[in-house]
Amino acid sequence: MTLIEEGLQGMRELNLPLESIEIREVVAEASRALASLDADRLEELALACRALNRNRLPNASSAPDFNSESAERERDQALLRQAREAAGGMRAFGRILAATRANLVVMRRMRQVREGKTEYSEAQARGWAPPEPGYGDN
Amino acid sequence: MGTISTAFSIMTQALDADQAALNVVANNVANANTPGYTTETPNFQQNQPLDVGGVSYGDGVAETGATSVRDRVLTERLNQQQQVASSTGSRLAALNAMQTLFTPDSGSSSATAGDISSDLTGFFNSFSSLESNPTNNSLREEVLSSASTLAADVSNAAASLNSQRSALDQEASGVTSQVNSLTSAIAQLDQQIRSTSPNADAGVLEDQRQQDLSKLSQLIGINQITTENNGISVTTTSGQPLVSEGQSFQLTTGTVGGVTHFFVGGADITAQLDAGGGQLGGYLTARDQDIPSVLGSLDQLAYSVSTQVNTLNNTGTDLNGATGVIVPPATVASSLNIFSAPPGLATGSVSGSALAMSVVMTDPSQIAAAGAGQATGDNSNATAMAEVANQAVVNGETPSNFYANFVSELGATVSSVQTENTAANASVTQLQTQNDALSSVNLNDEASAMSTLERSYQAASQVFNMLNTLMASVLNLGEQSTVS
Numbered sequence: 001m002t003l004i005e006e007g008l009q010g011m012r013e014l015n016l017p018l019e020s021i022e023i024r025e026v027v028a029e030a031s032r033a034l035a036s037l038d039a040d041r042l043e044e045l046a047l048a049c050r051a052l053n054r055n056r057l058p059n060a061s062s063a064p065d066f067n068s069e070s071a072e073r074e075r076d077q078a079l080l081r082q083a084r085e086a087a088g089g090m091r092a093f094g095r096i097l098a099a100t101r102a103n104l105v106v107m108r109r110m111r112q113v114r115e116g117k118t119e120y121s122e123a124q125a126r127g128w129a130p131p132e133p134g135y136g137d138n
Numbered sequence: 139m140g141t142i143s144t145a146f147s148i149m150t151q152a153l154d155a156d157q158a159a160l161n162v163v164a165n166n167v168a169n170a171n172t173p174g175y176t177t178e179t180p181n182f183q184q185n186q187p188l189d190v191g192g193v194s195y196g197d198g199v200a201e202t203g204a205t206s207v208r209d210r211v212l213t214e215r216l217n218q219q220q221q222v223a224s225s226t227g228s229r230l231a232a233l234n235a236m237q238t239l240f241t242p243d244s245g246s247s248s249a250t251a252g253d254i255s256s257d258l259t260g261f262f263n264s265f266s267s268l269e270s271n272p273t274n275n276s277l278r279e280e281v282l283s284s285a286s287t288l289a290a291d292v293s294n295a296a297a298s299l300n301s302q303r304s305a306l307d308q309e310a311s312g313v314t315s316q317v318n319s320l321t322s323a324i325a326q327l328d329q330q331i332r333s334t335s336p337n338a339d340a341g342v343l344e345d346q347r348q349q350d351l352s353k354l355s356q357l358i359g360i361n362q363i364t365t366e367n368n369g370i371s372v373t374t375t376s377g378q379p380l381v382s383e384g385q386s387f388q389l390t391t392g393t394v395g396g397v398t399h400f401f402v403g404g405a406d407i408t409a410q411l412d413a414g415g416g417q418l419g420g421y422l423t424a425r426d427q428d429i430p431s432v433l434g435s436l437d438q439l440a441y442s443v444s445t446q447v448n449t450l451n452n453t454g455t456d457l458n459g460a461t462g463v464i465v466p467p468a469t470v471a472s473s474l475n476i477f478s479a480p481p482g483l484a485t486g487s488v489s490g491s492a493l494a495m496s497v498v499m500t501d502p503s504q505i506a507a508a509g510a511g512q513a514t515g516d517n518s519n520a521t522a523m524a525e526v527a528n529q530a531v532v533n534g535e536t537p538s539n540f541y542a543n544f545v546s547e548l549g550a551t552v553s554s555v556q557t558e559n560t561a562a563n564a565s566v567t568q569l570q571t572q573n574d575a576l577s578s579v580n581l582n583d584e585a586s587a588m589s590t591l592e593r594s595y596q597a598a599s600q601v602f603n604m605l606n607t608l609m610a611s612v613l614n615l616g617e618q619s620t621v622s
Contacts, residue, residue: 024550028557035561037568085550092554096561099219103565106215110572113209 023082027089031096142612145605148198152598155182156591158201163588165204170579174349177579178204178341179587206339208577213348214362216569217355221375221415223562224356228309228420230559233428233552235302239295240545254295255545257288258443258537262527265520268507272517273457278502285447285476289495292440296433296492303397303429310421311398313357314389317418320354321372321386328369329384336367354380358389359414376410378402397425428551433492435544441491442532442540444477447523451476454506454519461510474504 026045033041159180169175181204185197242253264281271277327347331340340347351372354360359375365383372381379387380402390401399408400418412422452462452474462474476499480491499505508516532540 024553028553031557031561035557035564037564088550088554089557092558092561095558099222099561099565102215103219103569106212106569107572110209110212110576113576 023079023086024089027086027093031089031093034093034096034100037100142605142609144195144197146602146609148196149598149602149605151185151198151200153595153602155180155199155201156595156598159591160588160595162204163584163591166579166584167581170581170584174345175342175579176206176208176345176348176577177583178206180204203338204341206341206344206577208339208344208348209573210364212569212573212576213351216566216573217351217360217362218415219562219565219569220352220355221359221419223559223566224417225359225415225420225423226555226559226562228417229424229428230420230552230555232302232306232421232424233548233555236299236424236428236432237548237552239298240548254288254291254439255538255541257284257291258527258541260284261288262524262537265524268505268520269517269524272507272520273515275502278457278505278507281505282476282497282499282502285499286497288443289477289497292436292492292495296436296440296495299429299433299436300493303425303433306421306425306429307398310400310418310425311391313416313418313421314391314400317354317357317380318386318388320350320357321380321388324350324354324370324372325381325384325386328381332367332369332384338368340368354416356416358411358416358418360416374402374407374410375414376407378405378407378410432544432548434488435540436492437488437490439492439532439537439541439544440495441480441482441488443526443537444480444491444495445483446526446529446531448475448477448479450519450523450526451504451506453510454522455508455510455512455514455516456506457503457514459514460504462506474506475499476505 026048030042030045032038033045159182162178162180166177181202182199183202185200187197188195240254242256261281261284264277264284268274268277268281324347327343327350331343331347334340335343347370351360351362351370354372358380360380361373361375361377363371363373365371369384370381371379371383373379380389381387387402391398392401393399394406394408399406400411401407408422408426411418412426413419414422454474455461456474460474476497478494478496478498480488481494482489482491505520507520508514509518509522512518527538528536530536535543
């Protein structure tokens, strides 16, 4: 069973509609930011995800509260559903990430080519280097 | 040997080399706006020095042609991303057209599907209304009217999906001739390059080959493999050869199961192209995966609603006191069917159910609102039919939820393909910028190179003049002359 099928089955079991698309939106926004190499936006999204994760941690010092446990369980289920909904977007994000990595390898290589041009003489950059001076070379 | 005439020879070669290099610069400037032109740089090569009595004498420099400034890794990466951008672009266009069919704003007409979600609600609500007054004829007509609206919208949506599938099939088929034309051109260029420039960049020929590869990448998913003598082999992403050893392999088409299939050398590669890039990959993904998936869901909905409602109506009692006569298997030819029986009912196949969905009942009195064996004023069967709206009768879901989920799935697919398309286009732009920075003619660079070469030419001329003066002096040795 694929991730999206699992997600949909989970939603059916919970009898939940598909209105909540928050995580899906975050993933789509991250994909767009990655595609445009918008590091600042990616950083913001990473912080938002970290905050979301931190809010999910249980508070060990507080006494058990069955009402809040129930609410938490509902929130867990909602988050689980959202995560499952975002499975397709995550797959797209994965493909974009792989493509971006490959692009960056090529761009790094091009930067090295350019740095080679600025570091050495123009003749060397153009693929021609003067021969080593030898005996009798005047 | 180190004679004055040797020095003349060296300077002459220097002048020739500088002149040739200036011609390369001039050619670059002339082609600054030529699409696909790759800037060239002159190659200078030291002539073989002469060794005389253990002493090496330099023999000057020669210009041995020009080299195009290109990076094959970069261009290949650019082609790969173009394949993804084209594939997602054509798939996205098809998905958007599909999504329009399920957008309520598109309205109900023969050309577009209406709001099936509202139709379902309206249809089951009409039974709820009938519950309150089961003998009311106008309420019975309302049931048939809402059933007709639902059936028409479902059937129209299926017909539109089939039309889109045919249109995509034609689009995909039309790509074949363009692919063949490009692979033939690439094969010809490859032959020329391998015979004329087996060990060096082929300049304009290479530019043309790259341009054709770029165009081919927009049409079909390809892999490009560099071979000996500066040649290339082109295969589909799944490995079927399109160009090899200067020979092209034609992509042919044939109809299999009512749709166009693609062949190379007799092998059916349609399934492999489905997962590939380029426009063809996008068209085939939409034709063979996206549309059948949506059509399958619509068929499932039509099948389940039709059979469920027909079965219930045949088990109740109509306004004339009649009960349906169910002909095995199930309700294929049952007497009180509201909807036409799905074509695959006998075998349990849902295929074609949406397209065939229609209302066969014309007499509203045949709606069996009363339960089996009940008087005509009874409403228990109308209640049961209204309750279908809340029962998990379509793949374990209520009809409305099933419809909402498959439309939502379609929306999610559109969204993720849109994101990928945006990303691929951004990648293409970034890589194109890199490629332009490397390979396009930069007029500032050319002006700088021209200035350097001019100076070099002037320097060689000066030395030439000095040698001339020296030669004149030598010729006039011992005589009174103006140069002594």
